[in-house]
Amino acid sequence: MNLKTINADIVAGIILLIISAISYNMASGFDNPDAALWPKAVIILIVIFTALVMANGFKKMKENTEAKEADFTKAIAPVLTLAAITLYAVLMAHAGFFIATAIFCPLSMYALGQRNWLALIGVTAGLNLFVYVLFVMQLELQMP
Amino acid sequence: MFETVLSNLMSTNVLIGLVVGVVGGMVVGAMPGLSGAMAIALLLPVTYSMSPIAALVMLMAIYTSAMTGGSISAILLHTPGTPANAATAMEGYPLTKKGRGLEAVGMSMLSSGIGGFISAVALLLIAPPLAMISLKFSEPESFLISIFGLTVIGSLAGKSMTKGLLMGAVGLLLATIGVDNITGVHRYTFGSDNLMSGLQMVPALIGLFTISVVLSNCEDYKNANKSLLERHNATLGTKMLPTLSEVPRYLVNWIVSSVVGIIVGILPGAGGNIGSWIAYDQAKKRSKHQEEFGNGSLEGLAACEAGNNAVTGGAMIPLMTLSIPGSPVAAIILGGMLIHGLVPGSKLFTDQADITYSILAGFALSNILMIFVGLAIAKYVVNVTRIPNSILMPVVLPLSLIGSYAINGSMFDVYVAIFFGLLGFLMDKYDFSSPALILGLILGSTAERGLMLSRVMSRGDMVGYYFGRPICLILMALIVMSIAWPIISSRFAKKKQENKEA
Numbered sequence: 250m251n252l253k254t255i256n257a258d259i260v261a262g263i264i265l266l267i268i269s270a271i272s273y274n275m276a277s278g279f280d281n282p283d284a285a286l287w288p289k290a291v292i293i294l295i296v297i298f299t300a301l302v303m304a305n306g307f308k309k310m311k312e313n314t315e316a317k318e319a320d321f322t323k324a325i326a327p328v329l330t331l332a333a334i335t336l337y338a339v340l341m342a343h344a345g346f347f348i349a350t351a352i353f354c355p356l357s358m359y360a361l362g363q364r365n366w367l368a369l370i371g372v373t374a375g376l377n378l379f380v381y382v383l384f385v386m387q388l389e390l391q392m393p
Numbered sequence: 394m395f396e397t398v399l400s401n402l403m404s405t406n407v408l409i410g411l412v413v414g415v416v417g418g419m420v421v422g423a424m425p426g427l428s429g430a431m432a433i434a435l436l437l438p439v440t441y442s443m444s445p446i447a448a449l450v451m452l453m454a455i456y457t458s459a460m461t462g463g464s465i466s467a468i469l470l471h472t473p474g475t476p477a478n479a480a481t482a483m484e485g486y487p488l489t490k491k492g493r494g495l496e497a498v499g500m501s502m503l504s505s506g507i508g509g510f511i512s513a514v515a516l517l518l519i520a521p522p523l524a525m526i527s528l529k530f531s532e533p534e535s536f537l538i539s540i541f542g543l544t545v546i547g548s549l550a551g552k553s554m555t556k557g558l559l560m561g562a563v564g565l566l567l568a569t570i571g572v573d574n575i576t577g578v579h580r581y582t583f584g585s586d587n588l589m590s591g592l593q594m595v596p597a598l599i600g601l602f603t604i605s606v607v608l609s610n611c612e613d614y615k616n617a618n619k620s621l622l623e624r625h626n627a628t629l630g631t632k633m634l635p636t637l638s639e640v641p642r643y644l645v646n647w648i649v650s651s652v653v654g655i656i657v658g659i660l661p662g663a664g665g666n667i668g669s670w671i672a673y674d675q676a677k678k679r680s681k682h683q684e685e686f687g688n689g690s691l692e693g694l695a696a697c698e699a700g701n702n703a704v705t706g707g708a709m710i711p712l713m714t715l716s717i718p719g720s721p722v723a724a725i726i727l728g729g730m731l732i733h734g735l736v737p738g739s740k741l742f743t744d745q746a747d748i749t750y751s752i753l754a755g756f757a758l759s760n761i762l763m764i765f766v767g768l769a770i771a772k773y774v775v776n777v778t779r780i781p782n783s784i785l786m787p788v789v790l791p792l793s794l795i796g797s798y799a800i801n802g803s804m805f806d807v808y809v810a811i812f813f814g815l816l817g818f819l820m821d822k823y824d825f826s827s828p829a830l831i832l833g834l835i836l837g838s839t840a841e842r843g844l845m846l847s848r849v850m851s852r853g854d855m856v857g858y859y860f861g862r863p864i865c866l867i868l869m870a871l872i873v874m875s876i877a878w879p880i881i882s883s884r885f886a887k888k889k890q891e892n893k894e895a
Contacts, residue, residue: 283576305555331608334814346791354788362618
């Protein structure tokens with residue numbers, strides 16, 4: 250079976266079944282059995298619905314009618330964006346919001362094709378100023 | 394009495410409080426992560442020096458305007474300003490993509506104002522008798538109202554009902570993370586202090602609805618220098634309000650959604666989040682244009698907005714009569730009332746009637762003012778859809794992350810938002826419903842608490858306990874109807890079609 254042609258419902262189903270098994274096992278170890286009642290009932294529901302979704306996925310795979318497949322090659326741009334967002338958050342935690350934003354904002358604008366230098370500088374400065382006025386001056390938020 | 398109320402309302406302090414409350418509430422509401430509750434809590438100390446009427450009118454105006462302001466970013470950027478606007482994003486954003494953003498914002502302002510105004514009238518007229526319902530409301534009813542809320546998943550499931558139900562159940566499981574309120578057991582916290590109070594709603598919402606959109610927009614990075622309108626070959630549109638001939642189409646919708654919102658508001662612990670979903674579900678079931686729902690339906694949008702704003706007045710009913718806050722914001726307003734010597738109860742409507750009715754009239758007025766303010770700014774704010782993605786996305790993202798951070802001042806919430814962003818992106822790509830997951834997350838803790846406590850209260854006879862409570866019977870009937878109605882109506886439609894063909 251080619252990985253590129255596996256139906257997305259089946260991939261999601263396998264992941265959910267693994268998470269359900271781990272969650273159920275963890276619930277069985279709760280100090281008070283009453284605390285495990287609701288999570289266990291919900292996990293059983295998840296397993297039932299997952300089985301139905303997977304059965305449908307297998308059916309579609311057999312009939313070859315499912316257009317949406319787990320094609321991982323199309324995911325490069327979102328993966329890069331996600332990596333950039335995560336880096337930005339890490340930078341925010343260590344260098345602070347304003348420095349992180351002063352780096353992230355113009356770089357991401359440039360990466361998305363914005364070449365107007367006035368926009369790159371103006372938007373970054375405007376955004377930082379807006380956040381400073383609202384969150385620091387008005388709401389007195391302790392910024393990261 | 395009328396003259397006193399009028400002169401109280403026309404005083405400069407009250408008018409300033411009204412305008413500051415409406416405009417400020419709208420701005421705060423439009424910012425993701427900043428809720429009305431936050432603004433009210435922050436402004437509470439400012440009200441010390443104000444008269445009780447001006448102070449309470451301002452706080453209540455913020456409450457209702459923040460819900461409305463949240464719809465602006467939900468419609469134009471797919472970023473619900475408050476959790477109560479999540480349903481609005483589902484219908485509003487597709488309308489914006491079709492070039493009907495102005496019309497959607499206009500409809501949102503109008504529906505919010507109408508919903509809020511009807512709830513204010515209900516609050517003025519029927520507060521004490523309606524509040525008696527709250528007294529009869531206990532854990533079994535709380536559990537059933539959550540289950541009733543979950544039946545809405547049928548309307549949110551998107552292309553696959555099974556996937557919608559699956560995501561609803563996943564939301565319920567995610568809601569169990571944290572310290573169990575009843576037993577005190579740490580569940581799925583992995584030893585982390587950050588997870589002890591569970592997953593925060595706002596970062597999850599920001600992730601599922603905003604960051605997921607940022608990710609999917611970046612997929613189309615080659616067109617990033619084009620605005621939303623250019624990418625969808627749409628214009629801004631010039632129509633803002635429904636024409637007089639269109640009003641009857643929405644009239645029943647507004648009234649029913651407002652009544653739904655008021656009832657949900659009265660019930661403790663429910664709040665605007667649930668009010669908007671149930672109103673949306675009711676509108677979809679009654680609509681002759683069900684195919685439009687999920688693809689940009691003005692009817693759906695009108696229902697969400699009338700529903701969530703009607704919750705505001707509804708939540709004030711048990712608060713002002715029985716000291717029971719129907720929502721977290723109402724609890725903060727209760728603090729504001731007590732600061733100004735207004736103790737909820739019968740005296741509020743007798744000894745302090747002048748003050749109380751002036752506040753309530755001010756609340757009604759704030760909903761009308763909100764429509765005008767909203768419509769006045771609508772023409773300008775919709776221009777955000779003309780901004781290219783190469784500028785919009787790098788601005789929306791920092792605002793979303795700082796909004797997530799602002800809830801608890803915790804970087805952990807920022808990482809939660811990013812995680813849900815990825816989850817939402819993948820879910821959207823493979824037709825798993827994000828709104829269904831959010832609904833499970835919203836209702837999970839209320840449902841569990843209601844079920845587990847009623848299990849103790851029933852002393853082993855849960856069936857007898859539930860069937861012996863009149864409100865439970867009504868709620869159970871509503872749940873059965875809510876599940877059965879789509880099946881029955883589709884059978885009827887099929888039969889009608891068969892008869893036509895024959």
